[in-house]
Amino acid sequence: MSDKTTASQAERKRGEGVKFVYDILRDDILDLVLPPGSPIDEVQLAERLSMSRTPIREALVRLAGEGLVTTLPNRSTVVSNIDFLNLHTFFDAMTLMYRVTTRLAAQFRTDADLVAIRARQADFAHAVEAHDALAMIATNRDFHARIAEAGRNPYYTGLFCRLLDEGRRILRIYYSSFDDRLPRRYVIEHEDIIAAIEARDVEAADRLASAHADQIVRQIQDLIARDRRQQITL
Amino acid sequence: MSDKTTASQAERKRGEGVKFVYDILRDDILDLVLPPGSPIDEVQLAERLSMSRTPIREALVRLAGEGLVTTLPNRSTVVSNIDFLNLHTFFDAMTLMYRVTTRLAAQFRTDADLVAIRARQADFAHAVEAHDALAMIATNRDFHARIAEAGRNPYYTGLFCRLLDEGRRILRIYYSSFDDRLPRRYVIEHEDIIAAIEARDVEAADRLASAHADQIVRQIQDLIARDRRQQITL
DNA sequence: TCAAATTTTCTTGTCGACAAATAAAATACA
DNA sequence: TGTATTTTATTTGTCGACAAGAAAATTTGA
CATH class of the missing domain: 1.10.10.10 (Winged helix-like DNA-binding domain superfamily/Winged helix DNA-binding domain)
Incomplete structure (x- = not known):
């Protein structure tokens, strides 16, 4: 415990x-x-x-x-169990919330929001450099949660945080399989998202968040598929 | 009590x-x-x-x-208080959930779903005919909640039901101002939505749900504005 | 030897009571 | 008379205990 x-x-x-x-x-x-x-x-x-x-x-x-x-x-x-059979509903909602919250952040962010978001991104980059998968999961969550807060819609923030937490649980299962190439891409994608939010470019923010979400969904699906193959070979 | x-x-x-x-x-x-x-x-x-x-x-x-x-x-x-200052966040989330749940319903509905949805619509139409504003609010909620269920994404359904409940509270404040012309339009819009779901026409479902949501948002805003004017004249 | 019935054990859902924290009332003081 | 301070009263957060249900263990019967 x-x-x-x-x-x-x-x-x-x-x-x-x-x-x-x-x-x-x-x-x-x-x-x-x-x-x-x-x-x-x-x-x-x-x-x-x-x-x-x-x-x-x-x-x-x-x-x-x-x-x-x-x-x-x-x-x-x-x-509660993780409903692996219906993971697509999770991915779907996750992607939508990524998009919506990032859009709103680009629309409504204040300078203080930007500072806070950058601080979370620094934490995330640090975790990536340290190859600390657990810290990466946690700091990534905080980064996106802070963006959602900047969007100032508590309904979205609430659902999003729930999804991020559930994602933390799912990723935690497969965290051992992480390699260090993909995370670097995440750091860059985060930077791009921050830039779009700073520029108040709503459409760019949407596009980037969407791509970022797809990226993450694909990674999780890969991890699951890889895990399944390993289980079969054993 | x-x-x-x-x-x-x-x-x-x-x-x-x-x-x-x-x-x-x-x-x-x-x-x-x-x-x-x-x-x-x-x-x-x-x-x-x-x-x-x-x-x-x-x-x-x-x-x-x-x-x-x-x-x-x-x-x-x-x-809990109703946050009238930030009602736009409520409207925004509401509209999105209307769209998303109706889309998914058009995609994944079964015949059993259709039957259940039609039953709710019948209840709603009955309440409209009876000019029972309270019953209208409740049956409208159930109608859309059932559509969301047909979409089979519990994350969306959960948030949507919360929003519908909050809407029930807000509408309840202004229910006295209801007139009987607008609700008939709602009945027809509901029928159109059902038709789109039955035809599995995702895009049409989205479009109709979006328009329906805008309609409802506009009505609430009108009611609030009207109420505000009344308060001033008093 | 196995299945059905019974008993026992264990866990939960609910209760009444007590003490800390706050609000309200009463008192003291300028 | 109005403000600061003490006292009282109310309400919450927590506790230990008990009884109803369910699961496990035991016994009974074939």
């Missing part, structure tokens, strides 16, 4: 209990520390975090609302 | 408590029985529904996840 759990022994402030459990579980689910299908035992969690079951249940309700966890009535709650 | 609350005296089955409160609160919020800003007293609710605070809190957490309720730490939870 996550290392943070051991630090939980320290006394927590009142009203932060739910958020505390929520964050731990969420991280563990997205990092696949808790892989899909893992049962979540309330009692066990309660004594490990040295708190009552009440805040844990509320955190679980919240996670269930985001689809990260599935609650079977009167039976255990488990980490 | 909702009439259903009185029926709550009857004994409920174990495991349905949360859903019970959730449904009641959700309906009351969307029907503006609980207008934006209304405080929600856990204790009061608990004794009114004759149950403990635990399931009520869990229902509130769920509602907070959907943005229908806002929880101020250590203070009361209130019904």
Whole structure:
């Protein structure tokens, strides 16, 4: 389990209990520390975090609302499965949100947005140079989430972040197969997107985001196909 | 408050408590029985529904996840406000989801979907004939939600339903101003959309959904403008 | 030996109670 | 009279406990 759990022994402030459990579980689910299908035992969690079951249940309700966890009535709650059969719906929504949020960012971004976006891009470039696949996944997510924020449509941002998180989970499965050639292309594509947003060029932003999304979708599909071949050869 | 609350005296089955409160609160919020800003007293609710605070809190957490309720730490939870200043983000997302879901429905619908969609349209037409504005809002929502389901992308369906619900709240404010000429146009537009979905004509479905969305957005904007003028004359 | 029925164990959903945090009321002070 | 401070009251967040359901284990019967 996550290392943070051991630090939980320290006394927590009142009203932060739910958020505390929520964050731990969420991280563990997205990092696949808790892989899909893992049962979540309330009692066990309660004594490990040295708190009552009440805040844990509320955190679980919240996670269930985001689809990260599935609650079977009167039976255990488990980490939601990844629906590999219908991944195309995920890719479709992902691509659309990439486009829409980047468009809006080009339209509504402020200078402060640009600064923040560039900071995330720096983090991403750093992760790529360090060949740290996990950090790449996380920083890429933050980069695009920040662009979405600059677009200032909370409905899109909400769905997009959910999709990015789900993507984090999917990529995490195949992260071992990463090579270092493709990511460099991503860095350049990010730079192009930033340039379009800075120039307030909506159409260019749309085109670039679309291409970028296709790129990512293709990579994931390649990783899945490669993985499938490996499983067959074994 | 909702009439259903009185029926709550009857004994409920174990495991349905949360859903019970959730449904009641959700309906009351969307029907503006609980207008934006209304405080929600856990204790009061608990004794009114004759149950403990635990399931009520869990229902509130769920509602907070959907943005229908806002929880101020250590203070009361209130019904979320409608952000009239940023309604354009709502309209934008709404229009996009209308288009995307209708497109996908034209692409993936089954015959069973068509039957179900037609049934919803019948309900809608009935509500229009009866000049029942509230029923119109509800049946219109169900009609489009069913189309979204036929599109088979749960990410889109999820966001779309949220938007439709929020729209239900907004329309509810102005429902008194409805006239009976516009709705008939809606019925015809619905029929056209159904025809496009049946013919699997993706482009036509997109075009019609787009026009339909614009129509609805324009109507809401008109209602708001009219309301504003009335407020000034008063 | 295997299947059906029964018992046991375990987990969840709900409850009532308590303490911290905040809001409201009351008091003191200028 | 109006403002600052203390006191009271209300409401939330958390806790431990209990009972209903479901799964696992056991027994019974063929």
